[in-house]
Amino acid sequence: MERETEIELARQLIAGEPEAFDRFVEHFRAKIFQYSWLMCGHREDAEEVAQETLFNVFQNFDRLREPEHIRPWVFRIAKNACLMKRRKSVFAPPQELSLEDFLPAMDHHGGHPKLQIADWSHLPDHQLLQSEMKQVLDRAIGELPEHYRSVILLRDVEELSTLETGQVLDLTADVVKTRLHRARLGVRQKLDEYLRADSRLPSSHA
Amino acid sequence: MQFDERTEKCQEVFSLLSEYLNLELPPEACQEIETHLAGCPPCIEFADSLRKTVELCRSYKPTELPEPIGKQAREQLLEAYRKMLSARKDISPSG
Numbered sequence: 001m002e003r004e005t006e007i008e009l010a011r012q013l014i015a016g017e018p019e020a021f022d023r024f025v026e027h028f029r030a031k032i033f034q035y036s037w038l039m040c041g042h043r044e045d046a047e048e049v050a051q052e053t054l055f056n057v058f059q060n061f062d063r064l065r066e067p068e069h070i071r072p073w074v075f076r077i078a079k080n081a082c083l084m085k086r087r088k089s090v091f092a093p094p095q096e097l098s099l100e101d102f103l104p105a106m107d108h109h110g111g112h113p114k115l116q117i118a119d120w121s122h123l124p125d126h127q128l129l130q131s132e133m134k135q136v137l138d139r140a141i142g143e144l145p146e147h148y149r150s151v152i153l154l155r156d157v158e159e160l161s162t163l164e165t166g167q168v169l170d171l172t173a174d175v176v177k178t179r180l181h182r183a184r185l186g187v188r189q190k191l192d193e194y195l196r197a198d199s200r201l202p203s204s205h206a
Numbered sequence: 207m208q209f210d211e212r213t214e215k216c217q218e219v220f221s222l223l224s225e226y227l228n229l230e231l232p233p234e235a236c237q238e239i240e241t242h243l244a245g246c247p248p249c250i251e252f253a254d255s256l257r258k259t260v261e262l263c264r265s266y267k268p269t270e271l272p273e274p275i276g277k278q279a280r281e282q283l284l285e286a287y288r289k290m291l292s293a294r295k296d297i298s299p300s301g
Contacts, residue, residue: 016291018284025283029275034268047272051279058286062294099221104252120255131269137262138269156263162230181224188259 001027003071003159010067025054032078035153038141045085053078072164075154079168095145102185104192118195133191140190144183151176152183215242219249223256 006027012020029050037046056077064073105116141149141157154165155176166176219242225231226239243250 013287018287021284021287022280025275025280029272030268033272034270037268037270043270046270050272051282054283055286058283059290061287061290103217103220117252117255120251120258133262134267134269137266141263152263156260157266159264162228177225177230181221184224184256184259184263187263188256191259191262192255 006070007067010064010070014061014064014067028074029054032074035075035078036082038153039082039146039150040085041142049078049081049085052081071158072160072168075158076168097145097148097182097186099182102189118192136191136194140187143190144186148179148183148186151179152187155180216246216249223253227257227260
C-alpha cells in the first residue's frame with residue numbers, strides 16, 4: 001500500500017468514517033508485526049505488540065493532528081510497545097559496528113586495484129527477490145545489533161525519512177545517517193558472502 | 207592493495223555512500239563523489255552493490271505474517287475507535 005493510501009485511510013478514520021477501519025487494521029497489523037518480529041524475534045510478542053499498538057492508535061487517533069504523519073506516528077507507538085516487552089532479542093547482542101569492519105579487501109591486477117567482492121553488476125533484479133535470497137536478507141537484518149536494525153527497518157524497509165526515523169527512535173538526523181550506513185554495509189556484506197560462497201556469481205577478483 | 211594503502215578519497219567516498227545514494231549530500235559533495243566514481247572502478251562496483259542492497263530492502267516483503275486477527279481482538283480495536291470518536295464533540299459516533 002502506498003503512503004498516500006495510508007494517509008487517506010487515516011483521514012477517513014479521523015473524520016469518523018469506519019469503512020476504512022478493516023483496511024487500516026489489516027495493513028498496519030502486518031507492518032507492525034514484521035517490525036516487531038524482526039526486532040524481538042518472538043512471534044507471540046510480535047502479535048501482542050501489533051494488537052497493543054493498534055489499540056493505542058485507535059484510542060489516541062484524535063491526537064494525530066496531521067494524517068500525513070500516520071506511518072511514523074504508528075511506528076513510534078510500536079517501538080514503545082516493543083520496548084515494553086522487555087524481552088531480549090534472540091538475535092545479535094548490542095555492539096557497535098565500525099566502518100573499518102566493512103571495508104572490502106583489495107588486491108592488484110595488472111596494476112589496478114580490484115575489490116574482493118562478488119560481482120553484483122550481473123545479478124538481475126528478479127534474482128534478488130527469490131525466496132532463498134529473502135531468507136538471506138531476513139538473517140542479514142536479524143543479525144544486526146538492535147540499534148542498527150531498528151534504523152534500517154524504518155529507513156529502508158518502511159521508507160521513513162531520516163527526520164521521521166529520528167523522531168520515532170529519539171535520535172538526531174546525524175545518528176540516523178551514521179547507523180543507517182553501517183547497517184546497510186552490514187547487510188551488504190552478508191549478501192556478498194552468500195553470493196560468493198554459493199558461487200552464484202564469479203568473484204570479481206578471480 | 208590493503209586497507210592502509212587505500213586512497214584517502216576512496217575511504218571518504220566509502221563513508222559517504224549512503225548519504226550519496228539517499229540524495230542527502232550538498233551538490234558539491236555529490237559532484238566530487240561522481241567525479242571520483244567515474245575514475246575508480248572498484249568504488250563504482252562497491253557503490254552498485256550497496257545500491258542493490260538498498261533496493262532489496264525496499265522491496266522486502268515479510269516471510270512471517272501474523273495470524274488473521276481474531277474476532278475478539280478486532281472488536282477490542284473497534285471499541286477503542288468508537289470510544290475515541292464519541293469522546294469528541296464535533297463528530298458523533300457511527301459504525
